[in-house]
Amino acid sequence: MGKQRLKPKTLSPLWKPWLSPILIATISGLLAILINVQSFAIGQSSNIFIPKSQRSDRDLIAATFPTPQTHKLPPQLAQWQDSSNSGDYFSQVKSTPVGYLIWSGFPVRIRIATPQLSNTIQANNWVNTVSQAIAEWNNYLPLEIVSQADVADITIIRKAPPLRFDRDRKITRARSALTTYNLYTQNNILHHRFQILLSPSQTGKYLLAAARHELGHALGIWGHSQKASDALYPSQVRNPPLISTRDVNTLKRVYQQPTSLGWSIRGK
Numbered sequence: 642m643g644k645q646r647l648k649p650k651t652l653s654p655l656w657k658p659w660l661s662p663i664l665i666a667t668i669s670g671l672l673a674i675l676i677n678v679q680s681f682a683i684g685q686s687s688n689i690f691i692p693k694s695q696r697s698d699r700d701l702i703a704a705t706f707p708t709p710q711t712h713k714l715p716p717q718l719a720q721w722q723d724s725s726n727s728g729d730y731f732s733q734v735k736s737t738p739v740g741y742l743i744w745s746g747f748p749v750r751i752r753i754a755t756p757q758l759s760n761t762i763q764a765n766n767w768v769n770t771v772s773q774a775i776a777e778w779n780n781y782l783p784l785e786i787v788s789q790a791d792v793a794d795i796t797i798i799r800k801a802p803p804l805r806f807d808r809d810r811k812i813t814r815a816r817s818a819l820t821t822y823n824l825y826t827q828n829n830i831l832h833h834r835f836q837i838l839l840s841p842s843q844t845g846k847y848l849l850a851a852a853r854h855e856l857g858h859a860l861g862i863w864g865h866s867q868k869a870s871d872a873l874y875p876s877q878v879r880n881p882p883l884i885s886t887r888d889v890n891t892l893k894r895v896y897q898q899p900t901s902l903g904w905s906i907r908g909k
C-alpha cells in the first residue's frame with residue numbers, strides 16, 4: 642500500500658518548519674530533558690534512559706505540554722485485525738513525559754542520509770536495505786522517503802553510536818544502533834523528531850533487522866518484546882524475524898493511546 646510514496650521527493654518550501662522563537666525559548670530548557678534513547682545492544686537487553694537528575698522535573702514538564710488526547714488511527718491500523726489472537730507486548734511500551742510517541746501527521750517523512758563511502762555500490766546497498774525496512778513498516782503506517790534534512794521526521798544515519806561508559810569510565814558495550822528523539826514546536830503544535838544511528842558494523846540481514854527494529858521504536862513502539870520472534874526483541878538473533886503480528890498488534894495499541902504530541906500548546 643502506498644509504495645509509490647517511497648520514492649525520494651522534495652517537499653515544497655511551504656513545508657519548511659518555521660519555528661516560533663518564543664516557544665523555542667519556552668521549551669528549549671525542556672528539550673535536553675526529553676531527549677531519550679533506545680539502544681540495540683548485541684546480546685543484551687537495552688533500556689530506556691532518562692537522566693536521573695531530571696526525573697523530579699516531570700510534574701513541571703507535564704504542566705507545560707498539551708493535555709494528552711488520542712488521535713484518529715491511520716487507515717492501515719484502523720483496518721488491522723489479528724484473527725490469530727497472537728497478543729501483544731504493549732505492557733512493555735513506555736509512556737514518556739509527552740505521552741506515547743505517536744505520529745499524527747502522515748505520511749511520516751524519513752530521510753536516509755547517504756553514507757559517505759568511496760565504494761558507491763556499498764553505499765547504494767546500504768540505502769536499499771534501509772529502504773526495505775521502511776517499505777515493510779509502510780504496510781502499517783503511511784511513510785515517505787524524503788531527501789531534505791529540514792523536513793525529515795526521522796533521519797537514519799550510517800554511523801557508530803557513541804560508546805557507552807559505566808561509572809568507572811570503562812566501555813561497557815558497543816551498540817549496533819541508537820535511536821533518540823527530541824521535541825520542538827511548529828505553529829504552536831508540539832512535535833517530535835527522531836534520529837536513528839545504525840552502526841557500519843551491521844550488514845546484510847543484520848542491517849535490515851537493525852533498521853526494522855529501530856524504525857519500530859521511532860514509529861512508536863518505545864519498548865521491547867520478550868519474544869525472539871518479534872522484530873522488537875532487544876537482541877539480535879541468527880535469523881531475524883520480520884515484523885510480526887504481535888509487533889503490529891502492539892503498534893495499534895500504542896496508536897490508541899493519548900499523547901501530547903500533535904496537539905496545540907496554545908489550546909491547552
Ligand SMILES: [Zn+2]
Pocket residue numbers: 679680681687854858864865875
Ligand atoms: Zn530496541
